Amino acid sequence: MWKRNLINKFQTSFEKQSEFDGLIISNPVNLTMMTGIRMMFLQTMKNYCVYVVWSSEKKVLICPKTLSSSFANEGWNDNLIVYESCLNPIQKATDILIAEIRDQFDEGTNIGFEGRQLSQKIFSQLTEALPSIRFSDAADFLTNLRQIKNKTELNNLKQAAEIVDHGIAGAIHHIATIQTKSEKFLTEDIRVHSLERGLHISGYNAVSQAISGDKTKKLWANSPKFGIGNETEYREGELLRLEMCGMVNNYWANDARTLLKGKLNNVQDEFFSKIAELRSFACSIIRPGIAAIEIYSSILNKANELGLDMIKEFGFGHGIGLEPVEAPYITASDSTILAENMSLVLQLSAHYIHGEIITSKDTIFITPDGCEIIGWYENWNSPYTTAYTF
Amino acid sequence: MNQNVFLNIEKKLQHVSGYVIKQPSHVSYLTNVLFPYPENSPYSVALVAVPEKNEFVLIVPIDWLDVAKDQKWKNSIISYNLNQGSPDQAFCDAIITCLTNLKIDSENLAIDFPSWTVSEMKRLSAKMNHLKWQDCDELLWRNRMIKSDQEIHLLHQSAQIADRGMIGALNHVEGTTMSSYYYLSEFLERVRVHAIEFGTCGVGHLNISQGAAGKSKITPVQDFSFVSEDNLIRIDYTSQYQGYWNVCSRMLFVGKPDEESEKAFDENQSLITYAQSMLKSGIAIGDFCKRIKEKADLSGISLFDETCFGHGLGLSETEWPLITIDNPESFEKGMVIVLDIQTYGPKGVIIHSTETYAITDRGYRKLSDFKEWNHLYRIDGCRSNH
Known part of the structure; x- marks a missing residue:
């Protein structure tokens, strides 16, 4: 049901807001929006190539034969063109794509493509093979579409935020001051406790971290093991940075x-009182109509006033939706005007006295009058402090 | 820095003044630096190289600056951040700055062309006069296809860890089939957890199917369905050790397997055995595939995928050679492949069991050798807690 809702959102926006007669989609994340199924491996396994050609009259999914039943089972009920596995699947799929565009669209038709994701090599083939078609970059249309969430999307994001926050809380309730636990164990516990509460299992960057001591001076400790942790045990008095990325119905926390x-x-x-004050300040200014760049400047000024050593190069947040990090970005370069029903992660990262990177990430929904923090399992204005013992 | 690669590929290019490589696994191959899930990130990395001047510059988002330094990257590094522009703008501008600083002639660049997007090429072309390039992507993939002994060692460890992860998870689920239930997501998470315990550096694809759901290749679990008796389970996952990937798929049966399931599994195994008997340096990959298909047809075994029986492994989950029926090239010593023959089982479910091999002079060396998976694995047993 939620999948159909998202596909309908896309269809409605395409018809009412876009200037295109058709769209070509190849980016795996955008494909998720149009098909309801997230195939994360499409981003890494280049022996699969999938396209959607979308117009008001006809929707066609081009995919390897081996994936056709997966798409069909997960909700794709429009046209399917399949190809056999082969030595050059990208070329094969692109040839089908060209033939389909030639068949479906008239001369002079305006077809949108994903300028920020489509390979220039493929694009060159399309323009060469289809000289009478006008190709236009649909990046802005797609970004805008993804930035403004509908109720179903917000509901998915809310569930994800609640589950992950609860998952972190559930994991750390197993830690006591006089009992130790390894970094790897707690990292695993955060994932497992999130799954226990209904997070949908996924691989790749759906990872957690539980970093302490000097290692918190780095964002990704333990290279080249990312999101795994090692045998380091936590010491009394240390601050631990806990992080978790995960998804519900393809929407991330x-x-x-x-x-x-x-x-x-x-x-x-x-x-931490200053971080809490900065968070409250940020939430007091985030509202529809304000530019991301303005939020960035205001947060930076307030942080300076509070004497916090912020890590401003990361910006102070970003959008969240079908990806854990997406536009808009609360940075010195993004002039996007915030609007109702955008979903953001407010990321406040500051150096603590020894250089440790302390990070707070909150999911925030933009409401008609301002914003609201979503998903807090407990009050995070102070860090969680352990019980002395069980 | 893997400088020999440039020596190998520059002979096939014409007067290249420098390289700009963007594909994350190419960058890792050349630099020995791994990045956190780069294909799943909005950020890009690149290597700008002028081998003849011994100049190598990594371009990274600021979040990954420490990642490169921690992996002993001793050459130059430029970081970009989002205060400088959107991810693709800031990335491209960092490359332009680097090329300008190094005074690289932009009319003679080599790039891995398929990795570059329309907007990136547009930005680079707009800001650099007379940008011209030769595509070195295929040359890099081809170079990567033949593994060094060290790479084969890492791929062997990766294969062993993958199977140990699987076994660790199985050992938890065994004994629970009638009492303390595991749900499917939890079972799959146990695979990841045990792969981590045995040393993996990262887990990629994760998929589990049970019973008739196994008719599809991808079966997202979005509920609390339990592992339940009298079902075939298929687990597919990928994991890497020091960046070197393994693709691991195993079939399991909960309870006592029925005859139909046993037969389907044995038929699949018979094709693996047959394929192994042909596997050696010099055999044409297309012929290898045709003979597997002929054998399946003669034996009355239905193939889920009739034209592809695996692919190469390395710093990517899938790389050359693709073991496809239209591949005219031959197996060569040093290739590492995963053999993946997918057949149909009861109720149309997909049956497969992957094996990883290094091609040698005389045949092959099996790298997925931690355990033999030549019988349908039975998950059984009951106790009050586990």
Whole structure:
């Protein structure tokens, strides 16, 4: 049902808001929006090539024969053209795509493509083979479409945010001050506790981290093991950065919290009070009509006023939806005007006194009058402090 | 820095002044630096190289600066951040800055062309006069196709870890089939957890199917369905060790397998055995595939995929050679492949069991050798807790 809702959203937007007679989609994330099925391996396994050709009259999915039943079972009920596995699947699929466009569209037709994702090599083949077709970059249309969520999408994002936040909380309730646990164990616990609460299992970047001590000075500790952790055990008094990315119905949560093994000292208390104040400030200015760049500047000014050493190069947040990081970006370069029903991750990353990177990530929905934080399982204005023992 | 690669490929290019390589696995191959799930990220990386001047520059998003340094990248590095523009704009501008600083002649670049998007090429062309390039993508893939001994060693470890991950998960589920139930997602997560425990550096694709759902290749689990008796289960997953991937698919039966399932599994195994008997350097890949298909046809075994029986493995989950019926090239010593023969089982479910091999002078060396999977694995047993 939710899949059909998303496909309908796309159809309605395409008809009412786009200037295109047809669209070519090849990016795996955009394909998710149009087919309801997320195949993360399409981003890494180049022996599969999938296109959708979309127009008001006809929708065609071009895919390897081996994936056709997967698409059909997950909700694709329009036309399917399949090809056999072969030495050059991209060429094979592109040849079919060219033939389909030639068959379906008249001369002078305006067809949109994904300029930020489509390979120039393929695009050159399309323009050469189809000189009478006008190809236009649909990047802005697709970005706008994905930025503004409908109720179903917001519901998926809300579920994901709630589950992941609860998952982190569930995992850290197993830690006590006098009992130790390895980084790897807690990293796993965060994933498992999120799954227990209904997160949909997925691979690749659907990972967690639980980093402590000096390692928190880096965003990705333990290279080349990413999101795995090692045997480091947490020490009393240390701050732990906890992170989790995961999805529900193909919509992501991207959450970060802090745990302190022991009791907060005054310096820590003051630091986290400032982060909480900065979060409140950010939420007070995020509203429809304000530009992302303006939010960035205001947060940076407020952080300076509070004496926080922010990591401004990451910006202070980004959109979230079918990807854990997507447009708009709360940075010094993004002039996107926020609008109702956008979903963001407010990311406040600051250096603590020894250079540790403390990060807070909250999912935020833009409401008619402002914004609201989504999914807090508990009050995160202070870090979670462990019980002394079980 | 894997400089020999440039020596190998520059002979086949014409007067190249520098390289700009973007495909993440190409970049890792050349630099020995791995990045966190780069294909799933909005950020891009690149290597700008002028081998004859011994100049190599990594272009990375600022978030991954430490990642490169931690992996002993000793050459230059340029980071970009999103305050400078959108991900693709900031990335392209960093490349332009790098090419300008290195005074590289933009009329004689080599790039891995298929990796570059329309908007990236547009931005580069707009900001650089007379941008001209030769495509070195195929040359890089071809170079990567033949593995060094060290790479084969890593691929062997990767194959072993993948199977150990599978076994670790199975050992948890065994003994629970009638009492403390595991649900499918949890079972699959146990595979990831155990692969991690045995040393994997990352898990990619994850898929589990049970019973009739196994008719489709991809079966997202979005509920709390339990592992339940009298069902065939198929687990497909990919994992990597030091960047080198394994593709692991195993068939399991919950309870005592019925005759039909056993027969379907044995038929699949018979094709694997047959394929192994042909596997050696010099045999044409297309012929190899045709003979597997002929054998299946003669034996009355229905193939789910009649034209592809696997692919190469390395720093990508799928790389050359693709083992397809239209591939005119031959197996060569040093190739590492995953053999993946997919057949139909009861109720139309897909049956397959992958094996990883390194091609040698005299035949092959099996790298997925931690356990023999030549019988349908039976998950059974019951106790009050597990």
